[in-house]
Amino acid sequence: xxxxxxxxxxxxxxxxxxxxxxxxxxxxxxxxxxxxxxxxxxxxxxxxxxxxxxxxxxxxxxxxxxxxxxxxxxxxxxxxxxxxxxxxxxxxxxx
Numbered sequence: 001x002x003x004x005x006x007x008x009x010x011x012x013x014x015x016x017x018x019x020x021x022x023x024x025x026x027x028x029x030x031x032x033x034x035x036x037x038x039x040x041x042x043x044x045x046x047x048x049x050x051x052x053x054x055x056x057x058x059x060x061x062x063x064x065x066x067x068x069x070x071x072x073x074x075x076x077x078x079x080x081x082x083x084x085x086x087x088x089x090x091x092x093x094x095x
Contacts (some may be wrong), residue, residue, distance in 0.1 A: 018053040027051050029061055030086060033068040041073035052089050064089055
């Protein structure tokens with residue numbers, strides 16, 4: 001029993017590198033989402049103010065991109081319309 005516990009904990013804590021994107025790819029996807037949304041809403045030009053500096057989970061980058069694209073234009077005209085799904089990306093960098 002004492003042997004099984006450490007082995008089981010190793011299986012639970014494994015982070016696959018394939019689940020992560022390099023910082024440059026993550027930033028590119030978010031920047032493109034901002035540009036697409038700006039084009040969709042036509043009146044706005046926003047800059048990404050938070051950048052990822054280390055590998056981050058792809059599923060969280062995808063959630064950010066979808067949140068940006070799903071934001072209504074009436075909400076997008078704010079000075080900083082960054083969705084909550086995007087604000088946490090800079091902290092999601094552990095492999």
